[in-house]
Amino acid sequence: MKNILCIVLLSLLPSLVSARTFFSIGSNWSASNFSYTRGGLSCGVLPAANDSVIIPSPHAVTRSSSLTIGFTGSIGTLVVESGASLSLLSSSNLTVLDGGILILNGTLTAKDVMFSNGSSVTTTLGSTFTVMGNFTNYSNSVTVNGKMNISGSFINQTGGVIKGTTGVIKVSGSVTNKGVVYGGIGCVTSHSEGKEEGGSGELHPCEFIGANNPLPIELINFTAKVNKGVVDIKWTTSSEKNNDYFTIERSLDGINFEKITTIAGRGNSSQISNYSFSDKYAPEGVLYYRLKQTDYDGVFSYSNIVAVEFYNASDFSYSIFPNPTNGVNINIKLNSINGDKILVAIYDLTGKECYSNTIFTADNGEGNYPIEPSQKLSSGMYLLMLTANGNISKKKFIVE
16 A cells, blocks of 8 residues: 555656746757757757746747646746747747746747736746747736737726836737726827828827827826817926827817827926917817827827817808909808908918908998918918907818
8 A cells, every 4th residue: 555655646746846947048949949948958858847947048939839827838938038028920929827937038939828817927127028829817916017018908897906117018909907907097098109190100199108208298288178269279288209290180079080280399307388379270169189199219108188069159150252262352241230340360280370451340340351371372262360359260162
């Protein structure tokens, strides 16, 4: 009986205590490409459960099957050192189970990724973690100080905590965050590592940024308010880093936005900076505005969206004729109150004033009034704006 017991214990002993450390020495996850020592000869053995795998520079290792890290996983610990990489091919997933340890200093690419409770995951500054599918986190021990790019969905379950100070997590798919990311920092709309709309580049509409990661700008406020027939847009920054310019965008539905104008940024500044712009072409209805900030390298992000209700109120009506016009003969037919003082102005689509004059209505306020610019208006769309008693009315016309 004792002999049988000894045989059983000996058979169990390797799985309990014989954890080994493997170093990659080749490009494929195969027995011939692992060594028991750094830079040593092939051991001809594949790492197994409880073993540690270290991928040193400059090795770029690929694995064609899924990888689980943990007590009951494919391996126990994975370390990808700086300058090294591991790619799990398109059909392969990564799971870090209870007791599993993942330390990423280099580059790791996987399909779907899941971190279980009790796992330990650390990505350091300078590392890159690319998830070609979905990311799910149940763990309270995930530290992301490098870059994590997720092409699918981001799910941080209740109790899930993602820590870090210099990390950036960029998500292309949907975001479900029931836990805490970077101390409660929200996911903000962003377009990073890409180009302007219409260009090439991968779209990352959402990102979390570590607490100590230098932001391109620190935005104190962004507001839009109706003011005498225009929408005044204002924003304030407390600091700016490599800030090239701002773009103000407007939407009628809060989804589809169009560019209104661009405003130059301060570049690099630690001073409070105030910005403002008046939207003189605002259509009537509920309007949505957002601010887009673009760095010198083309990376950009968006502010929160603000909404205003905008309606023109006036005590007069008028029409423009002919419309289209030749840019010289422009007339308005006006129905107003007798003796009104009306300011007439014409703006091009860049907001430049092309004409300004004051007219006084006579008799019953009705009549035709010629508008005579000092020089012929070039072809294009223009805005005619009439102001009387604090009320503004606007109409567009075309010069052929």
